[in-house]
Amino acid sequence: MSQSTTATTVEFQVAEETAPAAAAGGEAQGTTEGTEASGGEHHGVFPPLDTKTYPSQLFWLVIFFAALYVLMSKVILPRLSAILTKRMATINGDLARANALKNETEAAVKAYEKALADARANANDIARTTREAVTKDVDAESHKLDAALAKKVSDAEAKIAASKAKALDAVEDIAANSAAEIVAALGGGKVTKAAVAKAIKG
Template sequence: MSQSTLVVAQATTTEAPAPAGTEEGAAPAGEAGHTTEGTGAEGGHGGFPPMDAHSFPSQIFWLVIFFALLYLLMSRLALPRMAAVLANRHKAIESDLSKASALKHETEAAIKHYEKSLADARANAQGIAADTRSKITAEIEAESAALEKTLSAKLAEADARISASKTKAMRDVHEVAAETAAEIVSELTGAAVSKDQAAKAIAGLKG
């Protein structure tokens, strides 16, 4: 649009006849042409600069420059720092996980050791209890046997004493019976009867 205006202005300036009698008339025509050209130029470049086709190469050039600078900045400064931070965090996480795993293994080992110790203590307690019971039972049986032996001896001795007392009592009863029988016969018959004769007579009656 600006180029066509410029061409029309030049053609008008070329075709317009100069005023007769004076040379000063050409000056206003030239001035008018320059004025028109300037106005056309200003009208051609008065749009939005990013949408102007004449500025595309420079825009692309600076875009490439800024993109390259941004890429260098990110690749040399930002990305290595981010990678270092991520690597340190990864190492810290792996260290924490390894420590947690080690603590878990230690805890499991401690629990197994505690359970084994508890089982051993229970087994030892059961063994001690069994030994104690067997010892107490043996002692009770020995004491019972000794007591039974003592009681048997005492019972035998008591039986012997009772038998001896019984025999002695029966002997005394026989003697008393013989004496009583002799006295009764003597009083009834008036004849003298000895104790031995009365005892023989009683024995003959028993036999």
């Protein structure tokens, strides 16, 4: 009796323990089935590749491309064109200014070289003119000195000739006087100076 009671009690406990597990298993199985049932819809075609959505996709594609075209042609491209035009104008202006400065520099160098050549030519002309003027002055002074020296020499020769003539006259007078005195001393009588001079010259 006790054994049967014990067996009944054990079966009852096993039944109690098995019932929640079975219920849980049933719920899990139901959930799995529900998930499989609901998840069956997610195993369809990828939306962008679904032919049913092509018309709407094409419509929005045209809208976006049209908006992009309008944005590019009306806003972005004009701004880019204006920026490029302004930059090109700046570059052309800088190039023109650089060419103008280059031409001015070349003109200044040519003017400097011409001025330098003219200065050298003028210096040569001035040197030649100065040399000719100095040579002319030297020649004139030389002629003046030559004339002065010739005059002095002539004056000196004239003075020498006069002195010589005067000395010769004095010598003749001395000789005449000496001769007269000698004749008188020799007893020849008194002789005049004129006669002695005539005798000396004759």
